[in-house]
Amino acid sequence: MAEETILESTDRTSGREALRKNVQAAIALAGAVRTTLGPKGLDKLLIDDEGRTLVTNDGVTVLETAKVEHPVARMVINASSTQDRVARDGTTSTVVICAEMLRNAWQLVRQGIHPATIARGFAQSESFALKLLDEMTITATTEQMYSAVETSLSGKMERRVQARLSKLALEASERITTEQRTDPTRVKIIRQNGGSAVDAELVIGLAIPKTRVHSEMLECGGPGSILLVDGGLEKRSPMLGAKLSITSTGMLDAFRAAEVKAVMKQVENLKSIGCDILVVKEGIDDEARQALADAGILAYRRVENTDLELLARACNTSLIHDIGRATKEDLGVFISTREELKGGTNYWILTSEDDAATLIARGSSTEVLGEVERCFGDALGVACQLQEDPQLLPGGGATQVALARAVRRHAETIPGREQMAMEAWADGLEVIPRALAQNAGLDPIESLLKLTAAQSEGGVMIGLDLDTGTPSDTVSRGVLEPVKITRQAISGATEAAISILRIDDVLWAQMDAQVPDDIQQQLAGMGPE
Ligand code: ADP
Ligand code: MG
Numbered sequence: 001m002a003e004e005t006i007l008e009s010t011d012r013t014s015g016r017e018a019l020r021k022n023v024q025a026a027i028a029l030a031g032a033v034r035t036t037l038g039p040k041g042l043d044k045l046l047i048d049d050e051g052r053t054l055v056t057n058d059g060v061t062v063l064e065t066a067k068v069e070h071p072v073a074r075m076v077i078n079a080s081s082t083q084d085r086v087a088r089d090g091t092t093s094t095v096v097i098c099a100e101m102l103r104n105a106w107q108l109v110r111q112g113i114h115p116a117t118i119a120r121g122f123a124q125s126e127s128f129a130l131k132l133l134d135e136m137t138i139t140a141t142t143e144q145m146y147s148a149v150e151t152s153l154s155g156k157m158e159r160r161v162q163a164r165l166s167k168l169a170l171e172a173s174e175r176i177t178t179e180q181r182t183d184p185t186r187v188k189i190i191r192q193n194g195g196s197a198v199d200a201e202l203v204i205g206l207a208i209p210k211t212r213v214h215s216e217m218l219e220c221g222g223p224g225s226i227l228l229v230d231g232g233l234e235k236r237s238p239m240l241g242a243k244l245s246i247t248s249t250g251m252l253d254a255f256r257a258a259e260v261k262a263v264m265k266q267v268e269n270l271k272s273i274g275c276d277i278l279v280v281k282e283g284i285d286d287e288a289r290q291a292l293a294d295a296g297i298l299a300y301r302r303v304e305n306t307d308l309e310l311l312a313r314a315c316n317t318s319l320i321h322d323i324g325r326a327t328k329e330d331l332g333v334f335i336s337t338r339e340e341l342k343g344g345t346n347y348w349i350l351t352s353e354d355d356a357a358t359l360i361a362r363g364s365s366t367e368v369l370g371e372v373e374r375c376f377g378d379a380l381g382v383a384c385q386l387q388e389d390p391q392l393l394p395g396g397g398a399t400q401v402a403l404a405r406a407v408r409r410h411a412e413t414i415p416g417r418e419q420m421a422m423e424a425w426a427d428g429l430e431v432i433p434r435a436l437a438q439n440a441g442l443d444p445i446e447s448l449l450k451l452t453a454a455q456s457e458g459g460v461m462i463g464l465d466l467d468t469g470t471p472s473d474t475v476s477r478g479v480l481e482p483v484k485i486t487r488q489a490i491s492g493a494t495e496a497a498i499s500i501l502r503i504d505d506v507l508w509a510q511m512d513a514q515v516p517d518d519i520q521q522q523l524a525g526m527g528p529e
Contacts, residue, residue, distance in 0.1 A: 030099030059092030088381030101428030121421020147478030224276030232282030396463025397433025
């Protein structure tokens, strides 16, 4: 059956037929991303309804952008989205492994083995394999952490860009780690049009594309205190003033004078509470700028909400509304302030106790900037995970082959039909080295056999070298991955496969394709188990 038509079937199907269609849907879906797997994977060009294009090598991006309505395909996509949320990487692997396990399960069903038995065998294999994973991990050195971040980006962008973004992501993650806890949202990303993607830059502190409101203000300084205002430092316009009936020009002048005085009073207050930097969301009047400069207060205006929030967090304070009533308690603290010209844009850079960092992404087009931002985000996610848990596993198919071999040996000790299911599960995992080899233009079966043989001689750290096609030590080549990614990919794929095996009656057209969880609930207990 052609893959396109599989995703469109809307008949009521039951039992074995339902499973066959579900397995085919998962295989069709995996087929859409399998060719992107690994450093030699291909890019996909995606086009949305409005004709906008996106070139990506990222499995989850491909799947989330495609409008897939098939409920089972959605279950697999959801597993991949969970993978993205939890581990930031391994999304393609999840889909490809899940589909391969289902393909193998289908072969067993055809031989008369009940899907429930297969599901049990899969669950047993999963828990056995996950325990083994812990014995295989190595604790990362800083150098290896860098390698792992770079491995997670491999194939996504040009090599030099990958290397640059990996280095910056690791630096940023170090900066934002406190007591083993990291928070990637502390890294701000600015997209600066122009330049090349390799010119991406990491600024320690918060960078905001702003220039101080008066050139006489001192641009460098600190430490000191900062006031953040959800408003401005401006005279009220007489036109907006409450019910003002102007009968002479003298009155207007008097009004203006009073307004200026009110503004000056606010500056006086800032001075008296010891404010060094004033940041406002709205404007600052000319008179006020001069007065602020005279009072030795550095000021920035028209600062965006998102930046104000970041400043508030960085300086451990909150926004106020009325400058005239501000007190010492409203002030936040900063360590240093300066301005710097970067790529033609002037940045105000503030550092504080609360470690923040800013990535200035560069690129010649919105597409490139988008890809840089996505890749950096993924790299940062992986780097942050490593700061919290620096445990690594070998990549290049090594972990999957090692687990598959161990599960097969373990399966021999299981007398029931689950034994066959466990072998099917192990074969399913090996889709990773096969697909990696295939995408690199190597013979997939030969590569897998060579790798298996090499591991039985030289141990579990041996994986595929996709440049030469020969198995080699992943540790010395730096092809390493955080344990969380591999673990989550294996368990996410297995669990999605088990859910699909448990569905045996589906009424496509009448179900909400967007809510696969509901389908699972509705169908629970309907089967012959
Ligand atoms: P995913 O979305 O699953 O992360 P990727 O396209 O990022 O898919 O590919 C990840 C796979 O590529 C992993 O199995 C990883 O071990 C492998 N890989 C990455 N870099 C290399 C490399 N230099 N040599 C061999 N395998 C690699
Ligand atoms: Mg990846």
